[in-house]
Amino acid sequence: MAVQHFDFLVLGLGGVGSATLYHLASRGYQVAGIDRFPIAHDRGSSHGHTRLIRQSYFEHPAYVPLVQRAFELWEQLGIEHGRDVYYETGIIECGPKDGELVSGVLASAAQHNLDVEHLSVSQARDRWPQFGFSEHDSIVYEQRAGFLLVEQCVSAHVELAQWAGAETFCDQTILEVKSESNVVRVKTNKAEFTADKVVLGVGAWARDLIPELADLITVLRKPLHWFQADDALYSRKSGCPSFLFETEAGHYYGFPSSDCRGLKVARHSGGEVVSDPLQVDRTLDETEREDVRKFLSVHLPGVSNQPTDHTVCMYSMTPDSHFVIDRSQADGRIVYAAGLSGHGFKFTAALGEVLADMASEESPAFDLSLFQRCRFD
Numbered sequence: 001m002a003v004q005h006f007d008f009l010v011l012g013l014g015g016v017g018s019a020t021l022y023h024l025a026s027r028g029y030q031v032a033g034i035d036r037f038p039i040a041h042d043r044g045s046s047h048g049h050t051r052l053i054r055q056s057y058f059e060h061p062a063y064v065p066l067v068q069r070a071f072e073l074w075e076q077l078g079i080e081h082g083r084d085v086y087y088e089t090g091i092i093e094c095g096p097k098d099g100e101l102v103s104g105v106l107a108s109a110a111q112h113n114l115d116v117e118h119l120s121v122s123q124a125r126d127r128w129p130q131f132g133f134s135e136h137d138s139i140v141y142e143q144r145a146g147f148l149l150v151e152q153c154v155s156a157h158v159e160l161a162q163w164a165g166a167e168t169f170c171d172q173t174i175l176e177v178k179s180e181s182n183v184v185r186v187k188t189n190k191a192e193f194t195a196d197k198v199v200l201g202v203g204a205w206a207r208d209l210i211p212e213l214a215d216l217i218t219v220l221r222k223p224l225h226w227f228q229a230d231d232a233l234y235s236r237k238s239g240c241p242s243f244l245f246e247t248e249a250g251h252y253y254g255f256p257s258s259d260c261r262g263l264k265v266a267r268h269s270g271g272e273v274v275s276d277p278l279q280v281d282r283t284l285d286e287t288e289r290e291d292v293r294k295f296l297s298v299h300l301p302g303v304s305n306q307p308t309d310h311t312v313c314m315y316s317m318t319p320d321s322h323f324v325i326d327r328s329q330a331d332g333r334i335v336y337a338a339g340l341s342g343h344g345f346k347f348t349a350a351l352g353e354v355l356a357d358m359a360s361e362e363s364p365a366f367d368l369s370l371f372q373r374c375r376f377d
Protein backbone atom coordinates (compact mmCIF):
# COMPACT_ATOMS: atom_id res chain seq x y z
CA MET A 1 0.00 0.00 0.00
CA ALA A 2 1.47 3.39 -1.05
CA VAL A 3 1.94 5.86 1.80
CA GLN A 4 0.77 9.37 0.89
CA HIS A 5 2.76 12.32 2.21
CA PHE A 6 1.40 15.82 2.92
CA ASP A 7 2.78 19.02 4.42
CA PHE A 8 -0.04 18.85 6.98
CA LEU A 9 -2.59 16.28 8.06
CA VAL A 10 -5.73 17.43 9.89
CA LEU A 11 -7.22 14.66 12.02
CA GLY A 12 -10.95 15.07 12.59
CA LEU A 13 -13.10 17.20 10.28
CA GLY A 14 -15.74 18.53 12.67
CA GLY A 15 -15.85 22.13 13.90
CA VAL A 16 -12.13 22.55 14.62
CA GLY A 17 -10.72 20.32 11.88
CA SER A 18 -12.84 21.71 9.03
CA ALA A 19 -11.73 25.27 9.85
CA THR A 20 -8.07 24.25 10.16
CA LEU A 21 -8.21 22.42 6.83
CA TYR A 22 -9.63 25.58 5.25
CA HIS A 23 -6.94 27.88 6.66
CA LEU A 24 -4.05 25.58 5.71
CA ALA A 25 -5.38 24.93 2.20
CA SER A 26 -6.01 28.68 1.66
CA ARG A 27 -2.34 29.31 2.45
CA GLY A 28 -1.35 27.00 -0.39
CA TYR A 29 -0.09 24.04 1.64
CA GLN A 30 -0.49 20.37 0.60
CA VAL A 31 -3.01 19.31 3.21
CA ALA A 32 -5.37 16.40 3.80
CA GLY A 33 -8.09 15.83 6.37
CA ILE A 34 -9.26 12.48 7.75
CA ASP A 35 -12.52 11.61 9.53
CA ARG A 36 -14.30 8.47 10.59
CA PHE A 37 -17.69 9.84 9.44
CA PRO A 38 -19.01 11.82 6.44
CA ILE A 39 -18.65 15.63 6.50
CA ALA A 40 -21.18 17.42 8.78
CA HIS A 41 -22.32 14.16 10.39
CA ASP A 42 -24.39 13.83 13.57
CA ARG A 43 -22.18 11.50 15.65
CA GLY A 44 -19.87 14.02 17.36
CA SER A 45 -20.30 17.52 18.79
CA SER A 46 -21.08 19.67 15.73
CA HIS A 47 -24.69 18.97 14.76
CA GLY A 48 -28.23 19.97 15.74
CA HIS A 49 -28.78 22.92 13.36
CA THR A 50 -27.62 25.92 15.44
CA ARG A 51 -24.90 27.16 17.85
CA LEU A 52 -24.98 30.38 19.88
CA ILE A 53 -22.37 33.02 19.25
CA ARG A 54 -22.05 35.89 21.72
CA GLN A 55 -19.37 38.44 22.34
CA SER A 56 -19.37 39.61 26.01
CA TYR A 57 -18.04 36.33 27.21
CA PHE A 58 -19.16 35.56 30.77
CA GLU A 59 -16.81 32.56 31.01
CA HIS A 60 -13.67 34.78 30.85
CA PRO A 61 -12.74 38.09 29.19
CA ALA A 62 -9.73 36.39 27.53
CA TYR A 63 -12.10 34.78 25.02
CA VAL A 64 -13.32 38.13 23.65
CA PRO A 65 -10.52 38.88 21.10
CA LEU A 66 -10.85 35.30 19.81
CA VAL A 67 -14.62 35.54 19.37
CA GLN A 68 -14.28 38.94 17.70
CA ARG A 69 -11.94 37.37 15.15
CA ALA A 70 -14.40 34.48 14.78
CA PHE A 71 -17.23 36.92 13.95
CA GLU A 72 -15.09 38.36 11.11
CA LEU A 73 -14.16 34.91 9.83
CA TRP A 74 -17.75 33.58 9.89
CA GLU A 75 -18.85 36.59 7.87
CA GLN A 76 -15.98 36.05 5.44
CA LEU A 77 -16.88 32.34 5.15
CA GLY A 78 -20.47 33.22 4.22
CA ILE A 79 -19.29 35.64 1.54
CA GLU A 80 -16.65 33.29 0.11
CA HIS A 81 -18.96 30.29 0.05
CA GLY A 82 -21.99 32.23 -1.11
CA ARG A 83 -24.42 31.39 1.71
CA ASP A 84 -24.89 32.97 5.12
CA VAL A 85 -23.84 30.87 8.09
CA TYR A 86 -24.43 33.53 10.81
CA TYR A 87 -27.76 35.13 11.80
CA GLU A 88 -27.75 38.05 14.22
CA THR A 89 -30.65 37.85 16.66
CA GLY A 90 -29.24 39.55 19.74
CA ILE A 91 -29.19 37.66 23.03
CA ILE A 92 -30.93 38.12 26.38
CA GLU A 93 -28.79 36.90 29.29
CA CYS A 94 -30.57 36.70 32.61
CA GLY A 95 -29.73 35.46 36.09
CA PRO A 96 -29.40 36.34 39.74
CA LYS A 97 -27.54 39.56 40.58
CA ASP A 98 -24.90 37.60 42.50
CA GLY A 99 -24.66 34.80 39.90
CA GLU A 100 -21.83 34.17 37.41
CA LEU A 101 -23.67 34.93 34.17
CA VAL A 102 -24.65 38.59 34.26
CA SER A 103 -21.67 39.68 36.34
CA GLY A 104 -19.38 37.83 33.90
CA VAL A 105 -21.00 39.46 30.87
CA LEU A 106 -20.63 42.90 32.45
CA ALA A 107 -16.98 42.24 33.38
CA SER A 108 -16.10 41.21 29.80
CA ALA A 109 -18.03 44.17 28.41
CA ALA A 110 -16.21 46.59 30.74
CA GLN A 111 -12.77 45.16 29.97
CA HIS A 112 -13.27 45.19 26.21
CA ASN A 113 -15.55 48.24 25.94
CA LEU A 114 -18.44 46.25 24.43
CA ASP A 115 -21.95 47.47 23.85
CA VAL A 116 -24.21 45.68 26.37
CA GLU A 117 -27.53 47.00 27.73
CA HIS A 118 -28.29 46.39 31.41
CA LEU A 119 -32.08 46.44 31.86
CA SER A 120 -34.41 46.61 34.82
CA VAL A 121 -36.99 43.83 35.13
CA SER A 122 -39.81 46.17 34.08
CA GLN A 123 -37.86 47.37 31.02
CA ALA A 124 -37.19 43.74 30.03
CA ARG A 125 -40.87 42.80 30.51
CA ASP A 126 -41.99 45.72 28.33
CA ARG A 127 -39.52 44.89 25.61
CA TRP A 128 -39.94 41.08 25.53
CA PRO A 129 -43.42 40.23 26.84
CA GLN A 130 -43.01 36.68 25.49
CA PHE A 131 -40.31 36.00 28.15
CA GLY A 132 -40.79 35.49 31.90
CA PHE A 133 -38.51 37.39 34.29
CA SER A 134 -38.64 37.31 38.08
CA GLU A 135 -38.26 40.34 40.36
CA HIS A 136 -34.83 39.09 41.45
CA ASP A 137 -33.42 38.74 37.94
CA SER A 138 -30.64 40.83 36.52
CA ILE A 139 -30.90 41.14 32.73
CA VAL A 140 -28.47 42.17 30.01
CA TYR A 141 -28.94 42.33 26.26
CA GLU A 142 -26.27 42.19 23.62
CA GLN A 143 -27.15 42.94 20.00
CA ARG A 144 -23.95 41.49 18.51
CA ALA A 145 -24.94 37.87 19.07
CA GLY A 146 -26.98 35.21 17.37
CA PHE A 147 -26.55 31.78 15.91
CA LEU A 148 -24.43 29.86 13.45
CA LEU A 149 -25.80 27.11 11.22
CA VAL A 150 -23.47 24.47 12.56
CA GLU A 151 -23.52 21.80 9.83
CA GLN A 152 -23.33 24.46 7.10
CA CYS A 153 -20.27 26.01 8.77
CA VAL A 154 -18.49 22.65 8.75
CA SER A 155 -19.39 21.78 5.16
CA ALA A 156 -18.59 25.30 3.88
CA HIS A 157 -15.11 25.16 5.43
CA VAL A 158 -14.46 21.71 3.94
CA GLU A 159 -15.79 22.61 0.49
CA LEU A 160 -13.70 25.79 0.32
CA ALA A 161 -10.65 23.82 1.47
CA GLN A 162 -11.27 21.23 -1.25
CA TRP A 163 -11.63 23.97 -3.86
CA ALA A 164 -8.23 25.27 -2.68
CA GLY A 165 -6.70 21.80 -3.22
CA ALA A 166 -7.15 19.97 0.11
CA GLU A 167 -7.83 16.24 0.00
CA THR A 168 -10.32 14.59 2.35
CA PHE A 169 -10.51 10.97 3.45
CA CYS A 170 -13.80 10.17 5.18
CA ASP A 171 -15.15 6.89 6.53
CA GLN A 172 -11.67 5.99 7.85
CA THR A 173 -10.81 5.51 11.49
CA ILE A 174 -7.50 6.93 12.69
CA LEU A 175 -5.82 4.18 14.71
CA GLU A 176 -2.40 5.62 15.46
CA VAL A 177 -0.40 8.85 15.35
CA LYS A 178 3.29 7.97 15.52
CA SER A 179 6.27 10.31 15.76
CA GLU A 180 9.26 9.37 13.62
CA SER A 181 12.47 11.31 13.09
CA ASN A 182 11.52 12.93 9.75
CA VAL A 183 7.73 12.69 9.69
CA VAL A 184 4.61 12.05 11.72
CA ARG A 185 2.97 8.81 10.59
CA VAL A 186 -0.81 8.33 10.75
CA LYS A 187 -2.38 4.91 10.38
CA THR A 188 -6.06 4.42 9.69
CA ASN A 189 -8.07 1.25 9.23
CA LYS A 190 -7.74 1.75 5.45
CA ALA A 191 -4.47 3.56 4.71
CA GLU A 192 -1.24 5.04 5.95
CA PHE A 193 -0.14 8.68 5.65
CA THR A 194 2.86 10.76 6.63
CA ALA A 195 3.11 14.50 7.19
CA ASP A 196 5.56 17.16 8.31
CA LYS A 197 3.00 18.43 10.82
CA VAL A 198 -0.27 17.14 12.25
CA VAL A 199 -3.26 19.03 13.70
CA LEU A 200 -5.83 17.23 15.83
CA GLY A 201 -9.44 18.35 16.25
CA VAL A 202 -10.93 15.07 17.36
CA GLY A 203 -13.56 16.33 19.81
CA ALA A 204 -14.95 13.66 22.12
CA TRP A 205 -12.20 11.24 21.01
CA ALA A 206 -9.29 13.41 22.25
CA ARG A 207 -8.69 11.01 25.14
CA ASP A 208 -7.87 8.21 22.66
CA LEU A 209 -5.64 10.16 20.27
CA ILE A 210 -3.94 12.77 22.51
CA PRO A 211 -2.33 10.76 25.34
CA GLU A 212 -1.58 13.85 27.49
CA LEU A 213 -5.32 14.57 27.67
CA ALA A 214 -6.41 11.02 28.49
CA ASP A 215 -7.10 11.75 32.16
CA LEU A 216 -8.24 15.37 31.75
CA ILE A 217 -11.33 15.22 29.58
CA THR A 218 -14.77 14.07 30.63
CA VAL A 219 -17.32 13.48 27.86
CA LEU A 220 -20.95 14.35 28.66
CA ARG A 221 -24.16 13.36 26.88
CA LYS A 222 -26.15 16.47 25.92
CA PRO A 223 -29.68 16.36 24.52
CA LEU A 224 -31.26 19.17 22.46
CA HIS A 225 -35.04 19.64 22.29
CA TRP A 226 -37.37 21.41 19.87
CA PHE A 227 -40.93 22.57 20.64
CA GLN A 228 -43.72 24.06 18.56
CA ALA A 229 -43.90 27.81 19.16
CA ASP A 230 -46.06 30.67 17.93
CA ASP A 231 -44.03 32.34 15.16
CA ALA A 232 -45.55 35.74 15.92
CA LEU A 233 -43.87 35.62 19.36
CA TYR A 234 -40.88 33.31 19.11
CA SER A 235 -39.51 33.36 15.56
CA ARG A 236 -36.31 35.03 14.41
CA LYS A 237 -38.31 36.94 11.80
CA SER A 238 -40.62 38.37 14.49
CA GLY A 239 -37.53 39.74 16.30
CA CYS A 240 -37.32 37.16 19.10
CA PRO A 241 -33.74 37.06 20.44
CA SER A 242 -31.64 34.07 21.47
CA PHE A 243 -31.46 33.55 25.22
CA LEU A 244 -29.31 32.24 28.08
CA PHE A 245 -30.65 31.95 31.65
CA GLU A 246 -28.84 31.12 34.88
CA THR A 247 -31.46 29.52 37.14
CA GLU A 248 -31.42 27.57 40.39
CA ALA A 249 -31.65 24.38 38.32
CA GLY A 250 -28.68 25.33 36.13
CA HIS A 251 -27.98 27.22 32.90
CA TYR A 252 -30.49 26.90 30.03
CA TYR A 253 -30.25 28.43 26.56
CA GLY A 254 -32.09 28.49 23.29
CA PHE A 255 -32.78 29.98 19.91
CA PRO A 256 -35.78 31.64 18.27
CA SER A 257 -37.59 29.33 15.88
CA SER A 258 -36.07 29.58 12.43
CA ASP A 259 -37.16 26.41 10.68
CA CYS A 260 -40.17 24.11 10.70
CA ARG A 261 -38.88 22.30 13.78
CA GLY A 262 -39.80 25.24 16.06
CA LEU A 263 -37.88 26.66 19.02
CA LYS A 264 -34.76 24.86 20.26
CA VAL A 265 -33.87 24.75 23.96
CA ALA A 266 -31.31 22.86 26.05
CA ARG A 267 -29.80 22.63 29.51
CA HIS A 268 -26.13 23.66 29.46
CA SER A 269 -25.40 22.37 32.98
CA GLY A 270 -25.03 18.72 33.94
CA GLY A 271 -25.17 15.68 31.70
CA GLU A 272 -24.46 11.98 31.96
CA VAL A 273 -20.83 10.88 31.67
CA VAL A 274 -20.12 8.97 28.44
CA SER A 275 -17.40 6.34 28.57
CA ASP A 276 -17.41 5.46 24.86
CA PRO A 277 -18.53 8.27 22.50
CA LEU A 278 -19.35 5.71 19.78
CA GLN A 279 -21.93 4.14 22.11
CA VAL A 280 -23.61 7.29 23.48
CA ASP A 281 -27.31 6.72 24.15
CA ARG A 282 -29.20 8.73 21.53
CA THR A 283 -32.69 7.79 22.62
CA LEU A 284 -35.08 10.35 24.05
CA ASP A 285 -35.13 10.61 27.84
CA GLU A 286 -38.56 11.92 28.90
CA THR A 287 -37.16 13.19 32.22
CA GLU A 288 -34.72 15.44 30.38
CA ARG A 289 -37.48 16.73 28.11
CA GLU A 290 -39.66 17.42 31.13
CA ASP A 291 -36.81 19.38 32.70
CA VAL A 292 -36.54 21.80 29.75
CA ARG A 293 -40.36 22.04 29.60
CA LYS A 294 -40.28 23.22 33.20
CA PHE A 295 -37.72 25.89 32.27
CA LEU A 296 -39.87 27.01 29.31
CA SER A 297 -43.03 27.21 31.40
CA VAL A 298 -41.36 29.83 33.62
CA HIS A 299 -39.19 31.77 31.20
CA LEU A 300 -40.86 31.36 27.78
CA PRO A 301 -44.41 30.63 28.91
CA GLY A 302 -45.99 30.99 25.45
CA VAL A 303 -44.03 28.09 23.93
CA SER A 304 -46.25 25.03 23.49
CA ASN A 305 -45.80 21.69 25.27
CA GLN A 306 -45.72 20.01 21.88
CA PRO A 307 -42.26 18.57 21.14
CA THR A 308 -41.19 18.44 17.51
CA ASP A 309 -37.73 16.85 17.64
CA HIS A 310 -34.71 15.96 19.74
CA THR A 311 -31.10 14.96 19.19
CA VAL A 312 -28.12 14.01 21.34
CA CYS A 313 -24.66 15.54 21.15
CA MET A 314 -21.51 15.47 23.36
CA TYR A 315 -19.56 18.02 25.41
CA SER A 316 -15.82 17.38 26.05
CA MET A 317 -15.22 18.98 29.45
CA THR A 318 -11.91 20.03 30.98
CA PRO A 319 -11.71 20.39 34.79
CA ASP A 320 -12.02 24.22 34.57
CA SER A 321 -14.27 24.31 31.46
CA HIS A 322 -11.65 26.27 29.49
CA PHE A 323 -10.25 24.95 26.21
CA VAL A 324 -6.90 23.25 25.73
CA ILE A 325 -5.00 24.65 22.74
CA ASP A 326 -1.42 23.48 22.65
CA ARG A 327 1.47 21.64 21.11
CA SER A 328 1.99 17.98 22.07
CA GLN A 329 4.49 17.65 24.91
CA ALA A 330 5.93 14.56 23.22
CA ASP A 331 6.29 16.02 19.70
CA GLY A 332 6.13 19.73 18.90
CA ARG A 333 5.11 18.95 15.29
CA ILE A 334 1.68 17.90 16.61
CA VAL A 335 -0.77 20.64 17.69
CA TYR A 336 -4.36 20.38 18.89
CA ALA A 337 -7.48 22.07 20.21
CA ALA A 338 -9.58 19.94 22.55
CA GLY A 339 -11.78 20.04 25.61
CA LEU A 340 -13.98 22.79 24.18
CA SER A 341 -16.29 22.20 27.15
CA GLY A 342 -19.63 22.79 25.45
CA HIS A 343 -18.96 26.36 24.30
CA GLY A 344 -16.40 25.99 21.53
CA PHE A 345 -18.20 26.02 18.21
CA LYS A 346 -18.50 29.80 17.91
CA PHE A 347 -14.68 29.99 18.05
CA THR A 348 -13.85 27.26 15.57
CA ALA A 349 -13.33 29.61 12.60
CA ALA A 350 -10.68 31.43 14.68
CA LEU A 351 -9.29 28.23 16.22
CA GLY A 352 -8.66 26.91 12.71
CA GLU A 353 -6.62 30.03 12.00
CA VAL A 354 -4.73 29.73 15.31
CA LEU A 355 -3.92 26.04 14.74
CA ALA A 356 -2.81 26.75 11.17
CA ASP A 357 -0.48 29.44 12.59
CA MET A 358 0.88 27.11 15.28
CA ALA A 359 1.42 24.23 12.86
CA SER A 360 3.18 26.42 10.30
CA GLU A 361 5.38 28.04 12.97
CA GLU A 362 3.72 31.45 12.69
CA SER A 363 2.79 33.29 15.88
CA PRO A 364 -0.94 33.34 16.60
CA ALA A 365 -2.31 36.87 17.08
CA PHE A 366 -3.87 35.99 20.46
CA ASP A 367 -2.83 35.46 24.04
CA LEU A 368 -3.42 31.72 24.45
CA SER A 369 -1.98 31.36 27.96
CA LEU A 370 -5.40 30.54 29.48
CA PHE A 371 -5.57 27.47 27.24
CA GLN A 372 -2.21 25.80 27.90
CA ARG A 373 -2.28 22.19 28.92
CA CYS A 374 0.36 22.73 31.63
CA ARG A 375 -2.15 24.61 33.81
CA PHE A 376 -3.31 21.19 35.01
CA ASP A 377 0.17 19.94 36.05
Ligand SMILES: Cc1cc2nc3c(=O)[nH]c(=O)nc-3n(C[C@H](O)[C@H](O)[C@H](O)COP(=O)(O)OP(=O)(O)OC[C@H]3O[C@@H](n4cnc5c(N)ncnc54)[C@H](O)[C@@H]3O)c2cc1C
Binding pocket: 011, 012, 013, 014, 015, 016, 017, 034, 035, 036, 037, 043, 044, 045, 046, 047, 048, 050, 051, 052, 053, 172, 173, 174, 175, 201, 202, 203, 204, 205, 209, 222, 223, 224, 266, 313, 314, 315, 337, 338, 340, 341, 342, 343, 344, 345, 346, 347
Ligand atom coordinates in the same frame (compact mmCIF):
# COMPACT_ATOMS: atom_id res chain seq x y z
C1 LIG B 1 -25.71 20.04 22.50
C2 LIG B 1 -24.56 20.96 22.27
C3 LIG B 1 -24.78 22.32 22.23
C4 LIG B 1 -23.72 23.21 22.05
N1 LIG B 1 -23.98 24.54 21.97
C5 LIG B 1 -22.97 25.39 21.67
C6 LIG B 1 -23.26 26.76 21.42
O1 LIG B 1 -24.42 27.19 21.46
N2 LIG B 1 -22.22 27.57 21.11
C7 LIG B 1 -20.93 27.12 21.03
O2 LIG B 1 -20.04 27.92 20.75
N3 LIG B 1 -20.64 25.81 21.24
C8 LIG B 1 -21.63 24.95 21.56
N4 LIG B 1 -21.37 23.63 21.73
C9 LIG B 1 -19.99 23.15 21.71
C10 LIG B 1 -19.48 22.95 20.31
O3 LIG B 1 -20.48 22.47 19.45
C11 LIG B 1 -18.29 22.02 20.36
O4 LIG B 1 -17.33 22.56 21.26
C12 LIG B 1 -17.61 21.89 18.98
O5 LIG B 1 -18.57 21.61 18.00
C13 LIG B 1 -16.57 20.79 19.07
O6 LIG B 1 -15.90 20.71 17.83
P1 LIG B 1 -14.74 19.63 17.65
O7 LIG B 1 -14.16 19.86 16.31
O8 LIG B 1 -13.86 19.66 18.86
O9 LIG B 1 -15.49 18.22 17.71
P2 LIG B 1 -16.34 17.51 16.54
O10 LIG B 1 -17.04 18.53 15.73
O11 LIG B 1 -17.11 16.42 17.15
O12 LIG B 1 -15.21 16.92 15.59
C14 LIG B 1 -14.38 15.85 15.95
C15 LIG B 1 -14.20 15.00 14.71
O13 LIG B 1 -13.15 14.09 14.91
C16 LIG B 1 -13.51 12.87 14.27
N5 LIG B 1 -12.75 11.79 14.89
C17 LIG B 1 -12.50 11.60 16.20
N6 LIG B 1 -11.79 10.49 16.40
C18 LIG B 1 -11.52 9.96 15.19
C19 LIG B 1 -10.82 8.82 14.73
N7 LIG B 1 -10.22 7.96 15.57
N8 LIG B 1 -10.78 8.59 13.40
C20 LIG B 1 -11.35 9.43 12.54
N9 LIG B 1 -12.04 10.54 12.91
C21 LIG B 1 -12.14 10.81 14.22
C22 LIG B 1 -15.00 12.75 14.56
O14 LIG B 1 -15.65 11.86 13.70
C23 LIG B 1 -15.46 14.19 14.40
O15 LIG B 1 -15.89 14.46 13.09
C24 LIG B 1 -22.41 22.71 21.92
C25 LIG B 1 -22.18 21.33 21.94
C26 LIG B 1 -23.24 20.46 22.11
C27 LIG B 1 -22.98 19.00 22.15
